[in-house]
Amino acid sequence: MPIFRIERDGDVAFLVFDTPNAPVNTLSRAAREEFAQVLPTLADDASVTAVVLISGKADNFIAGADIEEFGSLRTAEEAGALSRSGQEFLRWVEEFPKPFVVAIHGSCLGGGCETALCATWRIATDHPKTVIGLPETMLGVLPGAGGSVRLPRLIGLRAALDIILAGKSERAAKALKLGLIDEMVHPAILRQAAAAAARRLVKEGKPSRAPNPPGLVAAILDRTTLGRKLVASMARKQVLKKTQGNYPAQLRAIEVALIGLDQGREAGFAAESKAFGELAVTDVSRKLVGLFFADTAMKKDDPAPGAKAAEVRRLGVIGAGFMGAGIAGTAVTQGWVEARMKDADLKSVGRGIKAATGIVDGRLKRKRITRSEATRLTALVSGTVDYSGFKSCELVIEAVFEDLDVKRKVLRELEQAAGPHTIFATNTSTIPITQIGAEAARPGNVIGMHFFSPVEKMPLLEVIPTDRTSPETIASAVAFGRRMGKKVVVCKDRPGFWVNRILLPYLSEAGRMVGEGTPIDQLDRVMLKVGFPVGPMALMDEVGLVVGQKAAKVMHEAFGARLEPSPLLASMLADQRQGRKNGRGFYHYHEGHKTGVDDSVYDLLGVRPAPRDPKEIEQRCLYAMLNEAAMAYGEGVVKNARDGDLASIFGIGFPPFRGGPLRLMDDLGLANVVQTLEQLAAKHGPRFTPAESLVRMAKEGKSFYPA
Numbered sequence: 001m002p003i004f005r006i007e008r009d010g011d012v013a014f015l016v017f018d019t020p021n022a023p024v025n026t027l028s029r030a031a032r033e034e035f036a037q038v039l040p041t042l043a044d045d046a047s048v049t050a051v052v053l054i055s056g057k058a059d060n061f062i063a064g065a066d067i068e069e070f071g072s073l074r075t076a077e078e079a080g081a082l083s084r085s086g087q088e089f090l091r092w093v094e095e096f097p098k099p100f101v102v103a104i105h106g107s108c109l110g111g112g113c114e115t116a117l118c119a120t121w122r123i124a125t126d127h128p129k130t131v132i133g134l135p136e137t138m139l140g141v142l143p144g145a146g147g148s149v150r151l152p153r154l155i156g157l158r159a160a161l162d163i164i165l166a167g168k169s170e171r172a173a174k175a176l177k178l179g180l181i182d183e184m185v186h187p188a189i190l191r192q193a194a195a196a197a198a199r200r201l202v203k204e205g206k207p208s209r210a211p212n213p214p215g216l217v218a219a220i221l222d223r224t225t226l227g228r229k230l231v232a233s234m235a236r237k238q239v240l241k242k243t244q245g246n247y248p249a250q251l252r253a254i255e256v257a258l259i260g261l262d263q264g265r266e267a268g269f270a271a272e273s274k275a276f277g278e279l280a281v282t283d284v285s286r287k288l289v290g291l292f293f294a295d296t297a298m299k300k301d302d303p304a305p306g307a308k309a310a311e312v313r314r315l316g317v318i319g320a321g322f323m324g325a326g327i328a329g330t331a332v333t334q335g336w337v338e339a340r341m342k343d344a345d346l347k348s349v350g351r352g353i354k355a356a357t358g359i360v361d362g363r364l365k366r367k368r369i370t371r372s373e374a375t376r377l378t379a380l381v382s383g384t385v386d387y388s389g390f391k392s393c394e395l396v397i398e399a400v401f402e403d404l405d406v407k408r409k410v411l412r413e414l415e416q417a418a419g420p421h422t423i424f425a426t427n428t429s430t431i432p433i434t435q436i437g438a439e440a441a442r443p444g445n446v447i448g449m450h451f452f453s454p455v456e457k458m459p460l461l462e463v464i465p466t467d468r469t470s471p472e473t474i475a476s477a478v479a480f481g482r483r484m485g486k487k488v489v490v491c492k493d494r495p496g497f498w499v500n501r502i503l504l505p506y507l508s509e510a511g512r513m514v515g516e517g518t519p520i521d522q523l524d525r526v527m528l529k530v531g532f533p534v535g536p537m538a539l540m541d542e543v544g545l546v547v548g549q550k551a552a553k554v555m556h557e558a559f560g561a562r563l564e565p566s567p568l569l570a571s572m573l574a575d576q577r578q579g580r581k582n583g584r585g586f587y588h589y590h591e592g593h594k595t596g597v598d599d600s601v602y603d604l605l606g607v608r609p610a611p612r613d614p615k616e617i618e619q620r621c622l623y624a625m626l627n628e629a630a631m632a633y634g635e636g637v638v639k640n641a642r643d644g645d646l647a648s649i650f651g652i653g654f655p656p657f658r659g660g661p662l663r664l665m666d667d668l669g670l671a672n673v674v675q676t677l678e679q680l681a682a683k684h685g686p687r688f689t690p691a692e693s694l695v696r697m698a699k700e701g702k703s704f705y706p707a
């Protein structure tokens with residue numbers, strides 16, 4: 001079956017890109033070959049005055065190059081050749097002898113965006129599904145089909161780097177403002193508008209453009225060699241600060257963009273394909289590509305085969321604090337669910353509603369939604385001090401105080417107030433769901449849904465069924481989480497589930513080292529360099545020491561001496577240090593912003609800070625986490641290694657370029673991991689004793705992933 005078909009609208013030919021039996025269009029080898037045959041026929045056909053490239057898919061224009069093809073690339077030369085073939089292919093579009101319009105609806109990413117950059121006219125719909133961008137750096141490569149060169153020339157170096165370095169995609173309104181597209185229309189008139197644009201171009205030619213971006217600052221920073229040098233140098237600094245040098249693609253992208261502007265397009269294209277080739281075969285890129293496919297596969301997992309998920313239209317949220325409001329606000333921004341929040345008094349409910357609708361406002365400010373969308377979404381949030389309106393909720397999520405008795409009481413009340421089918425989900429971070437639901441009248445309806453804070457930003461959701469949870473409840477919780485846009489990992493009901501289970505030993509080890517006199521900022525710096533987004537001490541301040549202590553207590557009770565919390569927590573709390581929340585923690589805070597290390601912590605602990613060997617810091621923190629991950633995996637807390645690794649990356653920010661803790665252990669070799677743990681145990685104590693399951697796997701020559 002052909003990938004492209006031609007539909008005529010008088011003298012305008014619509015070239016419809018519609019890959020058979022595929023959910024999205026990609027610039028696969030087959031697509032490129034067919035395109036190469038179709039284009040000359042359209043060029044030669046005298047009855048065709050202009051061409052409109054449009055997609056036959058519902059919500060996708062072009063998803064970019066076929067990422068599957070990356071897997072077969074063995075050498076930098078092969079990968080470079082793939083980039084060059086993409087560049088060549090798009091040159092035909094750019095040099096097409098008639099007006100070539102792209103009519104974009106749905107995702108237009110990577111090579112899709114690069115195709116659009118070669119068109120005479122770009123028109124896109126204002127639909128939320130329409131996003132245009134270059135996510136290549138998220139895959140450890142750079143735009144390799146001319147995008148690293150063309151985008152900076154079109155919208156200026158600063159705006160282009162903003163997109164390329166973050167792997168960002170923009171909605172049509174922002175793309176129009178940047179000059180990335182020429183026209184924005186309602187989806188209903190995309191075809192007509194594209195045909196009209198094509199005819200206008202035939203008649204009037206391409207309109208001349210004012211210099212883009214406009215303004216004096218842009219003239220200096222984007223359009224002079226010196227200005228661009230400054231922009232590139234600042235971008236390099238920011239990238240290095242953010243990536244700690246762990247991700248080479250961003251730095252190469254800056255280099256190539258600059259060459260394309262300063263030395264001309266051809267030099268830019270040559271530099272681009274060379275950089276693409278070298279990057280595509282790095283271990284970093286292989287890991288990131290692997291994560292893309294792992295994530296895609298996880299989205300499709302069926303958590304409860306045969307069970308039907310309830311369609312949730314009304315969500316109840318108990319507890320209108322920071323978490324509750326985050327859950328309600330994030331849910332309503334999807335536009336298909338009402339959220340009713342309950343708290344003890346009107347003041348708390350009011351605060352919760354303000355915080356929840358603040359999430360909608362934030363999306364409006366960032367131009368992710370229109371004003372009328374924001375008004376509609378805001379109206380979906382309501383509040384109450386009793387359980388009025390909860391009877392009709394299909395799902396209720398409790399986000400109250402982290403205390404077993406309080407949570408049980410809430411469940412009792414809800415079972416009285418709600419309907420017989422209402423699902424009760426508890427957003428606990430560590431307390432076993434079985435304990436919360438022990439006295440439930442309808443245990444089949446009880447499940448854990450552990451969101452991460454801040455809910456609107458953190459991608460992960462752990463869903464935790466108990467032995468008594470019904471398959472329908474599991475299917476409903478997973479489906480709801482996915483519709484909320486979360487990456488959902490189903491975990492076994494063990495204390496701490498997956499994320500907190502592996503995070504706590506890591507934080508605790510960091511705490512011990514501070515207690516031994518390791519400088520707080522050195523610890524954080526070392527772990528940032530390892531690739532974590534926040535250092536462990538700063539993270540403890542963020543999470544809050546009260547929350548940390550509660551979680552540590554649950555874990556200690558469950559797992560005994562091995563997870564005994566470091567004495568540091570108790571000392572800090574005795575000194576009224578709760579972290580960022582009360583502005584007193586390991587760091588100083590000014591108006592909510594972290595300023596510097598609070599040196600009085602050392603006095604409090606009775607230690608004199610002295611720098612420690614960074615290797616020791618890295619090893620002790622990381623191996624505490626790896627060992628716990630191996631142990632939790634052995635207990636079946638996650639279904640497979642993929643889920644454990646994705647949960648670690650999306651929940652903690654475990655360095656994606658390392659693939660996750662289980663993948664990292666495979667890469668290190670399990671026997672080597674066991675040996676290092678034994679050495680650490682001999683030196684620092686039995687908490688490092690390697691997990692039995694890890695020792696067994698190492699002995700049997702097994703790995704977490706199939707070899």
Ligand code: 3HC
Binds near residue numbers: 060109147296
């Ligand atoms: N290559 C290969 N397969 C792709 C793909 C791509 N670029 N994009 C999506 N797919 C596949 C997915 O693997 C999945 O396959 P499956 O059904 O067999 O499991 C299927 O398409 C559907 O994908 P999703 O489940 O992710 O569908 P969504 O609707 O949730 O999302 C999307 C669609 C927004 C397009 C998302 O898939 C996405 O972000 N894709 C990747 C986009 C990207 O990174 N593009 C850049 C590619 S690199 C490039 O272009 C290099 C160039 O510069 C030379």
